[in-house]
Amino acid sequence: MTTAGLSHSDTRVAAEVDRQAARKKTYIVGAVYDWAFFLLPPTLALLIGAGMSGTWFTKEQFTLFGTTEPLPYLFIGAFIHAHLFAVFFRSHGNPEIFRQFRIRFIVVPIALFIGMMSSLWVLVSVSVLATFWDVYHSGLQTFGFARIYDGRVGNDPQTGRRLDWWLNHLMYAGPIVAGATMIDHFNDFGEFATVRSVFFTSVPIFMMENQRYFTWAILAAGALFLVFYVVMNVLHHRAGRRVSFQKVFLLASTGAVSIYSWGFNTFGEAFFIMNFFHALQYFALVWAMEKKTMRKRFRLDGFRGGLAVTFALFIGLSATYGILVGAIQASVRWFYALTLVVSIMHFWYDGFIWSVRRKAV
Numbered sequence: 001m002t003t004a005g006l007s008h009s010d011t012r013v014a015a016e017v018d019r020q021a022a023r024k025k026t027y028i029v030g031a032v033y034d035w036a037f038f039l040l041p042p043t044l045a046l047l048i049g050a051g052m053s054g055t056w057f058t059k060e061q062f063t064l065f066g067t068t069e070p071l072p073y074l075f076i077g078a079f080i081h082a083h084l085f086a087v088f089f090r091s092h093g094n095p096e097i098f099r100q101f102r103i104r105f106i107v108v109p110i111a112l113f114i115g116m117m118s119s120l121w122v123l124v125s126v127s128v129l130a131t132f133w134d135v136y137h138s139g140l141q142t143f144g145f146a147r148i149y150d151g152r153v154g155n156d157p158q159t160g161r162r163l164d165w166w167l168n169h170l171m172y173a174g175p176i177v178a179g180a181t182m183i184d185h186f187n188d189f190g191e192f193a194t195v196r197s198v199f200f201t202s203v204p205i206f207m208m209e210n211q212r213y214f215t216w217a218i219l220a221a222g223a224l225f226l227v228f229y230v231v232m233n234v235l236h237h238r239a240g241r242r243v244s245f246q247k248v249f250l251l252a253s254t255g256a257v258s259i260y261s262w263g264f265n266t267f268g269e270a271f272f273i274m275n276f277f278h279a280l281q282y283f284a285l286v287w288a289m290e291k292k293t294m295r296k297r298f299r300l301d302g303f304r305g306g307l308a309v310t311f312a313l314f315i316g317l318s319a320t321y322g323i324l325v326g327a328i329q330a331s332v333r334w335f336y337a338l339t340l341v342v343s344i345m346h347f348w349y350d351g352f353i354w355s356v357r358r359k360a361v
Helices: 008-025 031-039 041-052 071-085 087-091 095-100 102-118 120-152 161-178 182-195 203-209 211-238 245-264 270-297 306-328 333-353
Strands: 061-064 067-070
Touching: 031 041, 031 245, 031 270, 041 245, 041 270, 061 071, 061 306, 067 071, 071 087, 071 270, 071 306, 071 333, 087 095, 087 270, 087 333, 095 102, 102 120, 102 333, 120 161, 120 245, 120 270, 120 333, 161 211, 161 245, 211 245, 245 270, 270 306, 306 333
Parallel strands: none
Antiparallel strands: 061 067
């Protein structure tokens, strides 16, 4: 905005408008939306986990379609699978994206499903792969947010990229490998007992025997690296370099929550805490990026209230899938294989659809 020919008061107003516009550009969607759905959810999830820990809410048993668990665990299971399904609104639901990757979106899922239905080895291998790819993918989602925020302040896409990458995986995967919930993840290797693989079924035993060494080494290194990362960014800011406050806040808060939750599981709600904020961030991102495309696909463009109906369909279809998974996946092989296809495709598709190096983001 030019200030030529304006009065002093008008110049101040114009300067304020420019400052607000510049500030808005540092966010992905907007200040309120970003803080509500991208930046604060890790901290919010930790508070929710702490608040409900040890209460009747986590002890009272509820039954949903034959599955009996405390309500928070029924909810988080459905929420996780619902957000996995939501990727298809971005992949198959976006014509521009779909045209670029037809084989990946059609042939690969079908081939993977046939492979799992034909071989128990393939089914078990994909099941274990999904557990650990989920860890890698979750770290990359936060990494993607970080790189976008860095780009919003005008930094080169490659500047600081490697440091952010290592921080995310050390903060997310490290506490899982070394922390209190380690055995919950590595127990999945026990599924190889169904195909009589002695080597893979021995993995959980090895991890349990050596957990204390992993714990102190990785958690200590992670905490020190997190402090180092924050201090370096403060020094860069003081030296006049461009630093995204949103990026540093997101990485620091997510790292702290991850170390505290996965590493120590003080409240016994690590699984709920970490998956809740991850899924919430993902739903918010898909909605922000794809709501216009979804509205067109549902043919609600000219319909008054079409955006609200689109949102209801987006959440409703995803939630329906999430609830169905909890209801029947364990008892029907073909449906279990289908849920693994959805999980693997979610992790894989995100790897190239949401890449911050692509213009589509």
